[in-house]
Amino acid sequence: MALITVRDLSLGYENRIIIEKLNFTVNAGDYLCIMGENGSGKSTLIKTLLNLKSPLAGEILIGEGLMKNEIGYLPQQTVVQRDFPASVKEIVVSGCQSQCGLRPFYNKKEREIAQKNMERMGILKLQNRCYRELSGGQQQRVLLARALCATRKILLLDEPVSGLDPKVTAEMYSLIAGLNDEGITVIMISHDLSAALQYADHILHIGASVFFGTRKEYIKSEAGKSFLLQQKAGGNI
Amino acid sequence: MIEKLIMYLQYPFVRYALIVGVLIALCSSLLGVTLVLKRFSFIGDGLSHVAFGAMALAAVLNITNDMLLILPVTIAGAVILLRTGQNAKIKGDAAVAMVSVASLAFGYLIMNVFSTSSNLSGDVCSTLFGSTSILTLTKKEVLICMILSVLVVVFFVLFYNKIFAVTFDENFSKATGVRTEAYNLMIAVVIAVIIVLAMNLVGSLLISALVIFPALSAMRLFKNFKSVTICSAILSVVCALVGIAVSIVAGTPVGSTIVGIDTLAFGMCWLLGTIRGGIVK
Numbered sequence A: 001m002a003l004i005t006v007r008d009l010s011l012g013y014e015n016r017i018i019i020e021k022l023n024f025t026v027n028a029g030d031y032l033c034i035m036g037e038n039g040s041g042k043s044t045l046i047k048t049l050l051n052l053k054s055p056l057a058g059e060i061l062i063g064e065g066l067m068k069n070e071i072g073y074l075p076q077q078t079v080v081q082r083d084f085p086a087s088v089k090e091i092v093v094s095g096c097q098s099q100c101g102l103r104p105f106y107n108k109k110e111r112e113i114a115q116k117n118m119e120r121m122g123i124l125k126l127q128n129r130c131y132r133e134l135s136g137g138q139q140q141r142v143l144l145a146r147a148l149c150a151t152r153k154i155l156l157l158d159e160p161v162s163g164l165d166p167k168v169t170a171e172m173y174s175l176i177a178g179l180n181d182e183g184i185t186v187i188m189i190s191h192d193l194s195a196a197l198q199y200a201d202h203i204l205h206i207g208a209s210v211f212f213g214t215r216k217e218y219i220k221s222e223a224g225k226s227f228l229l230q231q232k233a234g235g236n237i
Numbered sequence B: 001m002i003e004k005l006i007m008y009l010q011y012p013f014v015r016y017a018l019i020v021g022v023l024i025a026l027c028s029s030l031l032g033v034t035l036v037l038k039r040f041s042f043i044g045d046g047l048s049h050v051a052f053g054a055m056a057l058a059a060v061l062n063i064t065n066d067m068l069l070i071l072p073v074t075i076a077g078a079v080i081l082l083r084t085g086q087n088a089k090i091k092g093d094a095a096v097a098m099v100s101v102a103s104l105a106f107g108y109l110i111m112n113v114f115s116t117s118s119n120l121s122g123d124v125c126s127t128l129f130g131s132t133s134i135l136t137l138t139k140k141e142v143l144i145c146m147i148l149s150v151l152v153v154v155f156f157v158l159f160y161n162k163i164f165a166v167t168f169d170e171n172f173s174k175a176t177g178v179r180t181e182a183y184n185l186m187i188a189v190v191i192a193v194i195i196v197l198a199m200n201l202v203g204s205l206l207i208s209a210l211v212i213f214p215a216l217s218a219m220r221l222f223k224n225f226k227s228v229t230i231c232s233a234i235l236s237v238v239c240a241l242v243g244i245a246v247s248i249v250a251g252t253p254v255g256s257t258i259v260g261i262d263t264l265a266f267g268m269c270w271l272l273g274t275i276r277g278g279i280v281k
């Protein structure tokens, strides 16, 4: 059985339906890229997959004994209160919380994982700074480091590169590809078609036209073609 | 003045008052940061009014150990308020306001109708603003207070990292398999316990100040969770000690004196934070 099987899923808020009858599967080791315009329901889909929101209809089957504490998640927005006193280090290590179970304190290994991920994201120097006083891109890196701390089998990323500079963006993509090579399943929302075509092996396009399939199928499909055209046109302006 | 204090310290009831004051101040400051950041500060306020209603009921029913009634009722109140707070249909604030005002009115009403005491307004005033009752604590009350405070502190230390995770980003915690609902429930229960405890010290109208002021003060000075927590605990204890001492010497009401000192401390921290922020930037 696949890691995640989505059957006839309908998403929405209250009674307003956003997506209807969505079907797709994610196997262990896949790299799935979710594409679609603003407001097409990508973030809502991820939240539903994570059980933060209940679907209007349909079902999500989780296979291969995937446990919640093996999931890493990067939210698109984290609403943090204006005055929240939290240092970068405190936030990153909190990604290991799900591993703790009832154990009250982080052990040495978990603190090392936090250090390693801060180093990966290049925020080691910021570790004692207050999160709220960082720039948008720096905050994004902190949340990515936290997501990496939580990741055991699968990583869900909601627009991971938004706000990052080109250098870190490239590093980010190769880091994610590296994790995927190590066997971690990746589900990523992105508006960056070229990255999707370069790294992802499956693509889910939601919106007016829905598409799910491999990268090669996507390029040939209607949804893909029109989207490719749009992006080209956008690039030319 | 110091002589006067030392003289007072000879009396066991003054020592009891100091012990209880310090413990309550410590407990109430610990969850203050979480309350402020989770926008739960209203819940603290609402709960204290629920506790007041329960206290009035206990007084009228002539229950000797009123903790037995007040504690469960307040805990139930905390759980209900937390649940409605998560319900999108009834706004959290409105629900809290509703429950809190209703229990206040209910408490005063039954006290008025059924009370056997000759000094009703005195009774009401002391439950609302705290009384000299902290100076008339019995050994048993001190013991209960100590046990509950130790439980609260132990809970806080053991769950410190979880409280941080759930407070900072509930969605992320939930998505990665942290049992946020269970922890939220625990936080609510502990808040209820703290409020019942603190009612002895400052009365039900001033509890919020005791819970929130130290946290807000510490947040002016520090920028990470650990320092803020430690700082607010120290501030709270110091203010309580000073407040009790002043109230003994000057004969002012304990609760309002402590809250007054807390306010003063907040002013100082705010000033310090502003000056330091100005220099650093």
Ligand SMILES: Nc1ncnc2c1ncn2[C@@H]1O[C@H](COP(=O)(O)OP(=O)(O)OP(=O)(O)O)[C@@H](O)[C@H]1O
Pocket: A013, A018, A036, A037, A038, A039, A040, A041, A042, A043, A044, A045, A076
């Ligand atoms: N909390 C909410 N309550 C009601 N409607 C919502 C809520 N959040 C999102 N929506 C609506 O659901 C739709 C999908 O939102 P969603 O955030 O999933 O879009 P998205 O595909 O992630 O967009 P973007 O590319 O901008 O991130 C939008 O039309 C939005 O208005």
Ligand SMILES: [Mg+2]
Pocket: A042, A043, A044, A076, A158
């Ligand atoms: Mg989105």
